[in-house]
Amino acid sequence: MAARGYGQFCPVAMASEVLGRRWTVILLRELMAGSERFNDLRRGMPLISPALLSKRLGELEELGAITRSVDAATGSPRYRLTEAGEELRPVIMAMGTWGHRWLEAQLSLKNLDPSLLMWDMRRNLNPDPLPQRRVTIQFLYHDVTERRSRFWLIVDRDAEDGPVDLCIRDPGQEVDLYVSTDLRTMTAIWMGLDSVRDALDRGSLQLTGDREMQRTMQTWLGLSVFAGETKRVGGRGMSA
Amino acid sequence: MAARGYGQFCPVAMASEVLGRRWTVILLRELMAGSERFNDLRRGMPLISPALLSKRLGELEELGAITRSVDAATGSPRYRLTEAGEELRPVIMAMGTWGHRWLEAQLSLKNLDPSLLMWDMRRNLNPDPLPQRRVTIQFLYHDVTERRSRFWLIVDRDAEDGPVDLCIRDPGQEVDLYVSTDLRTMTAIWMGLDSVRDALDRGSLQLTGDREMQRTMQTWLGLSVFAGETKRVGGRGMSA
DNA sequence: CAGTATCCGATGCGATACTG
DNA sequence: CAGTATCGCATCGGATACTG
Numbered sequence: 238m239a240a241r242g243y244g245q246f247c248p249v250a251m252a253s254e255v256l257g258r259r260w261t262v263i264l265l266r267e268l269m270a271g272s273e274r275f276n277d278l279r280r281g282m283p284l285i286s287p288a289l290l291s292k293r294l295g296e297l298e299e300l301g302a303i304t305r306s307v308d309a310a311t312g313s314p315r316y317r318l319t320e321a322g323e324e325l326r327p328v329i330m331a332m333g334t335w336g337h338r339w340l341e342a343q344l345s346l347k348n349l350d351p352s353l354l355m356w357d358m359r360r361n362l363n364p365d366p367l368p369q370r371r372v373t374i375q376f377l378y379h380d381v382t383e384r385r386s387r388f389w390l391i392v393d394r395d396a397e398d399g400p401v402d403l404c405i406r407d408p409g410q411e412v413d414l415y416v417s418t419d420l421r422t423m424t425a426i427w428m429g430l431d432s433v434r435d436a437l438d439r440g441s442l443q444l445t446g447d448r449e450m451q452r453t454m455q456t457w458l459g460l461s462v463f464a465g466e467t468k469r470v471g472g473r474g475m476s477a
Numbered sequence: 478m479a480a481r482g483y484g485q486f487c488p489v490a491m492a493s494e495v496l497g498r499r500w501t502v503i504l505l506r507e508l509m510a511g512s513e514r515f516n517d518l519r520r521g522m523p524l525i526s527p528a529l530l531s532k533r534l535g536e537l538e539e540l541g542a543i544t545r546s547v548d549a550a551t552g553s554p555r556y557r558l559t560e561a562g563e564e565l566r567p568v569i570m571a572m573g574t575w576g577h578r579w580l581e582a583q584l585s586l587k588n589l590d591p592s593l594l595m596w597d598m599r600r601n602l603n604p605d606p607l608p609q610r611r612v613t614i615q616f617l618y619h620d621v622t623e624r625r626s627r628f629w630l631i632v633d634r635d636a637e638d639g640p641v642d643l644c645i646r647d648p649g650q651e652v653d654l655y656v657s658t659d660l661r662t663m664t665a666i667w668m669g670l671d672s673v674r675d676a677l678d679r680g681s682l683q684l685t686g687d688r689e690m691q692r693t694m695q696t697w698l699g700l701s702v703f704a705g706e707t708k709r710v711g712g713r714g715m716s717a
Numbered sequence: 718c719a720g721t722a723t724c725c726g727a728t729g730c731g732a733t734a735c736t737g
Numbered sequence: 738c739a740g741t742a743t744c745g746c747a748t749c750g751g752a753t754a755c756t757g
Contacts, residue, residue, distance in 0.1 A: 243503055244524050245593060246585040246664055248576030248703050249569055253502040255580075256572065259730075262493040263483055275739050284484045286731055291740060301579070313738065321579040321709065328575055329489055331568040336492030339541070339561045345486040353485060424486055463488050469561065499750070515719050526751055531720060553718070721756075729749090736741075 255300060256328070260285050264293050266329055268303065268322070270360055273315040280356050297322065330462075337463040341470055342430055349420045351381050352405075354427060355388045359403040361459025364392050367450065372413040374450075380419040414446040416454075429464025495540060496568070500525050504533050506569055508543065508562070510600055513555040520596050537562070570702075577703040581710055582670055589660045591621050592645075594667060595628045599643040601699025604632050607690065612653040614690075620659040654686040656694075669704025 243250040256262055260282065267281040279290060294316060297303045302322035308315050318325075355376065371393040378386045389404040389412070396402060416423075422441040425431035433455040436442035444451040483490040496502055500522060507521040519530060534556060537543045542562035548555050558565075595616065611633040618626045629644040629652070636642065656663075662681040665671035673695040676682035684691040 242588070243500070243522070244588050244590060245503070245522075246588045246590070246668065247503075247506070247573070247593075247597075247701070248580065248585070248668075249506045249573040250503055250576075250588075251580045251584060252572040252576030257497050257499065257502065259497065260483070262497065263485070263487075263490055266487070266489045282483070282485075284731090286733090287740060288732095288742080289730065292730095311738095314740090324575055324578065328568065328571040331571050332492040332496065333487070333489040335564055335568055336488030336490075338564065340488065340491045340495075344491060345488070348482070348484055348486045348490075350484060350486070353487075357487075428486070428488075461487070524751090526753090527720060528722080528752095529750060532750090554720090719757090722754085724752090724754105726751085727749095729747100731746090732744090734742085734744105737739090 252328075255296075256325075258293070258296070260289060261293055261297070262329065262332065264290070264297070265302075265318075265322070265325055266333075268316060268318050269326055269329060273317060274313060275316075278316070281353070283350070283352065333463045334466050337428075337461075337466045338469045342425075342428075342468065345428060346421055346424060349424055351378055351385050351388070351420055354420070354424055355390070355403055357461065358427065358459065359390060359401045361461070362390065362392065362401050363457050363459050364394050364400045366453045366457040367392055368413075368447075369394070372447075372450070373408065373410045374414045374416060375412045376423070377415065377417045378420045378423070379417060380421075412446065414444065414450045414454075416442070416444060418442040426458070426460075427464070428461050429466075430468070433458070492568075495536075496565075498533070498536070500529060500533055501537070502569065502572065504530070504537070505542075505558075505562070505565055506573075508556060508558050509566055509569060513557060514553060515556075518556070521593070523590070523592065573703045574706050577668075577701075577706045578709045582665075582668075582708065585668060586661055586664060589664055591618050591625050591628070591660055594660070594664055595630070595643055597701070598667065598699065599630060599641045601701070602630065602632065602641050603697050603699050604634050604640045606693045606697040607632055608653075608687075609634070612687075612690070613648065613650045614654045614656060615652045616663070617655065617657045618660045618663070619657060620661075652686065654684065654690045654694075656682070656684060658682040666698070666700075667704070668701050669706075670708070673698070 242254055263282050264278065267278050270281070272278050272281055275290070279285065279287065294303065294305070298305055301319055302325065303316050303318055306315050306317070307313070371391065374390045374392070376388045376390070389408050391402040391404065391408060391410070392400060393402070394400050418436065418441060422431065422436050426433060426436060433442065437444070444454065482494055503522050504518065507518050510521070512518050512521055515530070519525065519527065534543065534545070538545055541559060542565065543556050543558055546555050546557070547553070611631065614630045614632070616628045616630070629648050631642040631644065631648060631650070632640060634640050658676065658681060662671065662676050666673060666676060673682065677684070684694065
C-alpha cells in the first residue's frame, strides 16, 4: 500500500501516519472508555482479529501512547494510556463530535450491533437513580436472531468488577425490569436521536416490572458521550 | 483491505472511516491552509497521484465536506470547505498539536523537503515587517541537490494572487536578502525548534543584504501554526 | 491547467487455528 | 485469558501515460 508515510515534516501528517492506521482510533476510544484488558478491548471492537489488536497495541506502546503492565493481583496484562495517550483524547472527542453532527444518522443505524450496544450501555449506565439493592434488567430485542437477542444487566454498586455486569446467558436471578424493543430504537435512544418517552408513546419500546425503574429509565440509562451534540447533517452522508 | 468500515454505530468509528483514508487528512489540512485549486493542492502533497487526489476530492464532496465550483473569472475549478468541512478544523488542529507535542522531532527532520517547506513559508510569511516596496528574498540550501536548492520569495502586498509568490527559477530581479543555510536548520526554525538568532550564532544560517530585513527576519518569517506548542516527547517516537 | 484511464504491485489485514 | 503463527487474497493506491 505504498511507502507508508507522507514524506512530510508537518505534525498533522506525522500524527496522521499513526492515527490513520486501521483500528487505531477505535482502539484509543476503547482505552479512553476505560477498557484495559485484551479481551475487554476485543469486545469493544468485535471485528478486529486478535493478531491485529496485538499489533496495534504494540505500536501504541512503542510510540509511548500506552503502557502495558501486569496486574499484581490477577497476573493479567493491563493496557493504560500514558500522558501522551491521554492527550489524544481531544482528537478522538473532536472526531466523535464531528461524526455525530455531520454524518447521516441513517448510517449509524445501519451498523447496528446488539452486543456492542449493550457493551456501551454497560459502561455508561448510571446506578444512582436505581434502587440501592442489586437489580437485574433484561433486554429483549425482538428483531434480532435468537442467539443475540437477550441480555441482562446486573447492577450492584458493591460488586468488585465495577457496578454493572453484562450477561448474555440467563443469570437465573429474578428480573426487576424487562425492556422489550427493537435494536434500532434502542440504538437511537442511546445516541440521543430518540427518547425513552417518545419510544414508549410510539409503542416501539415496552417496559414491564418495577414502576419506579420504568419512570426513571431515561436517567439511569447512560447515553453516548456524543448524545448531547446537535446534529446537523448537511451533505448526502457517506457513500458506503 | 477488508470490509471497509468497522461495523460500529459509534460516531468516532464513522468519522474514522472517512478520516482514516490515506491522504484525506493531509488534503483537509491543505484546504484549511487556503489552497483551492487542484494543482495548488498537489503542491502541498507532492507524493499523491493526481488520480488519488481527484478521488479524495470526490469523496469529500460526496460527503458534503467540500464544494467544487467553477471560478467565473478564470473558469478554473475551486474546492472550498463547506460548514461541515470547516468544522473538521478542530480535529486537524488537535492532531497537529498532538503530533507536535509528542512525536519525536527527529522524525520530522527526517521527512525534509525543500519544496514543501518553501510552499509552507510562502503561505505564512507576514509581509508587514518588510519594506513597503516589492522585495525579493533568495533561499539557498547548500545541502540540497542543485535542481531544488534555490528558491525565491517575492513579496508584493499589491500583487493580485496573494502577497507572496514562490519561484523555483531565478526571477531575474535584484535580490534584497540572501538566505543561505541547510534544509534541516531552516525546517527546525519553521517548526519552532530553533530560532533565527541561534542559527545565526551557530553559523548554520547566513544572511546577506538588507540589514533591516536581516534584523526582523524572525518576525516576517511566519512559523508553522504549531510552532507555539510546547514539545514533550516522552516515548521512543515512531518506529518508522 | 485539471484532471482520466489503465495497469499492476505491495501489503495490510482478515480468517483461522493453535499455544502457554 | 491473552495472545502468536500462518496463509492468502482483496484492494488500495502508486506509476505512468494520456486528454479536453
